[in-house]
Amino acid sequence: MTAPVTLRxxxxxxxxxxxxxxxxxxxxAAGVWCGLWGTDWSTISGTLREPPSPxxxxxxxxxGQDILERLLAGTATAFEVGLLVAVASVALGAALGGxxxxxxxxRIDTLLTWVIGTIDAxxxxxxxxxxxxxxxxxxxxxxxxxxxxxxxxxxxxVRTESMRLREREFxxxxxxxxxxxxxxxxxxxxxxxxxxxxxxxxxxFVAAVKAEVVLSFLGIGLQDSISWGIMIAEASQEILAGHFxxxxxxxxxxxxxxxxxxxxxxxxxxxxxxxxxxxxxxRLA
Amino acid sequence: MFFKGLWIPIARPAVLALVSxxxxxxxxxxxxxxxxxxxxxxxxxxxxxxxDPAHADNVYAATLVKNLFDTLYRYKYLSRPYELVPNLAEDxxxxxxxxxxxxIRLREGARFADDPAFPGGLGRAVTAADVVYSxxxxxxxxxxxxxxxxxxxxIVGLESDATIxxxxxxxxxxxxxxxxxxxxxxxxxxxxxxHTLAMALSAVVPREAVEYYGREFGVHPxxxxxxxxxxxxxxxxxxxxxxxxxxxxxxxAAEGFDPQRHAGYDLEPIDGKPYPxxxxxxxxxxSEPSARWTSFASDGGVDVVMxxxxxxxxxxxxxxxxxxxxxIRERYRTLHGLEAGFVYHGFNMANPEIGHSADPVxxxxxxxLRCAMRDAFDWSARNEAFxxxxxxxxxxxxxxxxxxxxxxxxxxxxxxxxxxxRQRLQSAGWTADTLPPMIYGLEASIQQRQMFEQFRAxxxxxxxxxxxxxxxxxxxxxxYSRAIGQRELDFFxxxxxxxxxxxxxxxxxxxxxxxxxxxxxxxxxxxxxDRLFERASxxxxxxxxxxxxxxxxxxxxxxxxxxxxxxxxxLYLWRxxxxxxxxxxxxxxxxxxxxxxxxxxx
Numbered sequence: 001m002t003a004p005v006t007l008r009x010x011x012x013x014x015x016x017x018x019x020x021x022x023x024x025x026x027x028x029a030a031g032v033w034c035g036l037w038g039t040d041w042s043t044i045s046g047t048l049r050e051p052p053s054p055x056x057x058x059x060x061x062x063x064g065q066d067i068l069e070r071l072l073a074g075t076a077t078a079f080e081v082g083l084l085v086a087v088a089s090v091a092l093g094a095a096l097g098g099x100x101x102x103x104x105x106x107r108i109d110t111l112l113t114w115v116i117g118t119i120d121a122x123x124x125x126x127x128x129x130x131x132x133x134x135x136x137x138x139x140x141x142x143x144x145x146x147x148x149x150x151x152x153x154x155x156x157x158v159r160t161e162s163m164r165l166r167e168r169e170f171x172x173x174x175x176x177x178x179x180x181x182x183x184x185x186x187x188x189x190x191x192x193x194x195x196x197x198x199x200x201x202x203x204x205f206v207a208a209v210k211a212e213v214v215l216s217f218l219g220i221g222l223q224d225s226i227s228w229g230i231m232i233a234e235a236s237q238e239i240l241a242g243h244f245x246x247x248x249x250x251x252x253x254x255x256x257x258x259x260x261x262x263x264x265x266x267x268x269x270x271x272x273x274x275x276x277x278x279x280x281x282x283r284l285a
Numbered sequence: 286m287f288f289k290g291l292w293i294p295i296a297r298p299a300v301l302a303l304v305s306x307x308x309x310x311x312x313x314x315x316x317x318x319x320x321x322x323x324x325x326x327x328x329x330x331x332x333x334x335x336x337d338p339a340h341a342d343n344v345y346a347a348t349l350v351k352n353l354f355d356t357l358y359r360y361k362y363l364s365r366p367y368e369l370v371p372n373l374a375e376d377x378x379x380x381x382x383x384x385x386x387x388x389i390r391l392r393e394g395a396r397f398a399d400d401p402a403f404p405g406g407l408g409r410a411v412t413a414a415d416v417v418y419s420x421x422x423x424x425x426x427x428x429x430x431x432x433x434x435x436x437x438x439x440i441v442g443l444e445s446d447a448t449i450x451x452x453x454x455x456x457x458x459x460x461x462x463x464x465x466x467x468x469x470x471x472x473x474x475x476x477x478x479x480h481t482l483a484m485a486l487s488a489v490v491p492r493e494a495v496e497y498y499g500r501e502f503g504v505h506p507x508x509x510x511x512x513x514x515x516x517x518x519x520x521x522x523x524x525x526x527x528x529x530x531x532x533x534x535x536x537x538a539a540e541g542f543d544p545q546r547h548a549g550y551d552l553e554p555i556d557g558k559p560y561p562x563x564x565x566x567x568x569x570x571x572s573e574p575s576a577r578w579t580s581f582a583s584d585g586g587v588d589v590v591m592x593x594x595x596x597x598x599x600x601x602x603x604x605x606x607x608x609x610x611x612x613i614r615e616r617y618r619t620l621h622g623l624e625a626g627f628v629y630h631g632f633n634m635a636n637p638e639i640g641h642s643a644d645p646v647x648x649x650x651x652x653x654l655r656c657a658m659r660d661a662f663d664w665s666a667r668n669e670a671f672x673x674x675x676x677x678x679x680x681x682x683x684x685x686x687x688x689x690x691x692x693x694x695x696x697x698x699x700x701x702x703x704x705x706x707r708q709r710l711q712s713a714g715w716t717a718d719t720l721p722p723m724i725y726g727l728e729a730s731i732q733q734r735q736m737f738e739q740f741r742a743x744x745x746x747x748x749x750x751x752x753x754x755x756x757x758x759x760x761x762x763x764x765y766s767r768a769i770g771q772r773e774l775d776f777f778x779x780x781x782x783x784x785x786x787x788x789x790x791x792x793x794x795x796x797x798x799x800x801x802x803x804x805x806x807x808x809x810x811x812x813x814x815d816r817l818f819e820r821a822s823x824x825x826x827x828x829x830x831x832x833x834x835x836x837x838x839x840x841x842x843x844x845x846x847x848x849x850x851x852x853x854x855x856l857y858l859w860r861x862x863x864x865x866x867x868x869x870x871x872x873x874x875x876x877x878x879x880x881x882x883x884x885x886x887x
Binding site: 042043044048062063064065133219220223224230233234236237238239240241242 | 575578595596598599666669670671729730732734735738739741742743745755756758760
């Protein structure tokens with residue numbers, strides 16, 4: 001089992017800027033979780049629409065709430081939604097995709113492939129909005145909707161990869177040495193899928209953060225919380241009146257976070273997937 | 286082979302038809318150019334679901350219904366305070382000495398518009414039987430009327446338990462004496478009755494059309510109003526002048542024209558002209574304020590805009606006195622005024638945890654809780670944040686536009702006093718652990734969400750623990766309103782627009798028998814209030830009635846039934862080539878028939 005070591009070694013060469021930006025965002029979110037900042041996002045601490053000042057670095061919104069506090073709390077929300085959806089959807093996709101791939105051609109594979117196809121046939125935002133709307137009132141409705149929608153891509157990839165791996169010699173050797181199907185799946189196939197799952201998780205994270213922003217903007221996202229989507233929706237009422245701070249703060253944060261994760265994701269893919277890995281000369285070119 | 290044989294017989298007529306269409310089409314283009322139509326583009330912030338008068342209980346439907354149908358009375362175009370004037374009726378009703386019997390004579394020559402629902406597709410004269418049918422159908426289950434409450438228990442034969450199974454069933458208090466005379470007998474004097482006959486809900490419909498279209502009548506309205514419907518969907522309604530509508534020329538003086546007050550609106554040229562004055566009205570339904578503004582600001586967009594509060598800064602030079610910027614005044618015609626209505630927060634008094642309780646001790650404690658919440662509420666900040674500080678905050682439920690408005694006798698109920706709120710809670714024995722949790726209802730809009738956050742912050746300042754108020758959001762107003770009607774929410778925000786200029790219309794919001802799902806959404810149940818309200822309802826206008834109205838208003842303030850209220854200031858801008866004096870409230874849709882556009886409009 002050498003995969004984790006290889007993975008660590010491969011991750012060591014990632015671009016520094018996206019990693020640094022991610023670290024900043026993570027630190028911002030961690031500060032909120034530890035109660036250091038961002039806890040007073042709903043408190044009215046100033047007067048209406050104050051410009052940036054030493055008390056309110058990014059000014060206040062139409063209620064007199066501190067925009068920076070809301071931005072920081074929104075960062076934590078983005079990570080909470082992104083991490084939960086990424087981990088759960090990739091885990092679900094890996095489990096079901098692995099199951100389907102390992103039993104390719106059997107009834108379980110047919111059933112899972114049909115389920116995946118059916119979910120994929122429904123337009124994403126319609127599907128998420130329908131579930132979020134049907135389960136409104138329950139705080140996890142939006143996250144559940146995203147998990148149910150996002151797992152299928154991972155499942156498709158894992159299924160194909162599993163079908164490829166199960167024909168490999170080391171699987172045949174494991175089978176010959178008396179390993180059970182479960183052991184083969186957990187000890188031999190899934191570890192070989194780790195790089196793929198890591199890349200998938202980063203993509204799911206970005207998709208979840210973006211989807212949360214859109215759903216919250218539409219009013220079917222988070223209920224009693226703050227997020228960048230809610231800030232952008234609030235800003236839509238203010239832009240025509242010439243108040244841009246809320247909009248710029250939330251949009252910029254979203255833009256930088258998404259760009260950082262996308263860069264990280266590309267970097268990961270480049271290093272972990274031998275098919276897209278380039279030589280130093282190619283990279284320079 | 287088959288196709289080859291068929292080609293020549295089909296091709297020749299097809300080519301001929303295409304050529305004919307092209308020639309006719311070209312000809313029509315020239316005709317249109319010669320007789321350019323006068324088009325006015327109106328905008329409102331919501332789309333009605335139905336144009337059936339029986340469903341016209343909202344401002345969006347009422348705006349259109351008042352133009353497609355006729356009501357017996359309407360409000361004068363320009364008079365303020367609002368004044369009734371006969372519309373389909375020939376004159377004001379003859380009322381018996383005891384105030385219970387009304388005789389109304391219809392004007393001659395009023396006709397329903399041509400429609401396939403009528404024999405031969407030709408409209409017929411409006412008769413007294415149509416008026417009787419139109420009122421009666423509110424009490425037929427298949428109508429699913431939203432206006433029955435206006436006349437239930439008021440008209441003899443339409444008491445609470447009365448049901449009408451067929452349109453032929455007679456009602457003792459409703460009769461067509463002859464072709465043009467209606468007799469209406471009331472259970473007791475109801476001085477506001479004539480006002481109800483100016484509401485869109487009372488518009489006169491032809492039975493043939495209702496039966497012909499069935500449930501589709503809401504999208505195939507057939508009336509005798511100044512316009513007929515050409516198109517109706519979620520985006521807009523297009524109204525075209527009804528050629529059969531003839532009410533003579535506009536009499537500006539009779540409509541309340543005041544050369545001083547209406548100076549600068551260029552209304553004089555419409556005097557003496559037959560109305561409606563435009564050929565076509567497009568009513569655009571644009572719910573998003575910024576989209577409405579963008580449409581107004583662009584060439585070819587809507588002709589009028591009600592400026593959203595967020596944009597007030599861009600158009601106003603000063604708020605007090607309210608004055609538009611010179612650039613805006615040069616470019617557009619402007620108007621501002623207080624709405625005939627208000628917004629307020631209500632408690633569900635049917636919930637014994639916060640409202641009425643059989644236990645007098647708990648009842649007092651609950652009152653202290655509600656009053657503390659009212660003390661904690663900051664109307665001034667609400668006004669500043671959401672209404673650009675232009676709203677008018679007042680105590681109770683009689684808005685400043687009404688004659689019965691009680692000049693702020695006690696501002697205490699609309700003053701932000703967080704310390705007093707805390708004291709009230711402490712003296713009543715409420716602690717963070719014993720305070721009952723409350724469900725706060727809101728529509729899923731960003732503005733309502735912000736209002737909730739603002740409300741929650743004030744309540745926390747007064748000692749309510751975080752998480753005490755559970756927000757429950759609803760996708761649309763219909764769902765939200767249903768939840769209030771089913772008493773699922775403990776605290777909610779509502780708006781109320783007056784349909785006639787009398788305090789009785791707003792005080793009915795607290796009349797016991799109107800409890801949810803009726804207009805009394807707060808489920809206030811006070812026998813003394815009900816007794817006085819019933820007495821006030823039968824009194825003619827005068828000091829005695831005004832005094833009673835004010836007493837009723839003070840009762841709801843004393844009992845802390847609502848946190849309120851605020852009347853919004855409307856800011857209107859419209860293009861200078863449109864001659865009009867817009868009004869969203871009571872005059873509502875009636876003003877559209879008097880809108881004119883200049884001849885050489887680009």
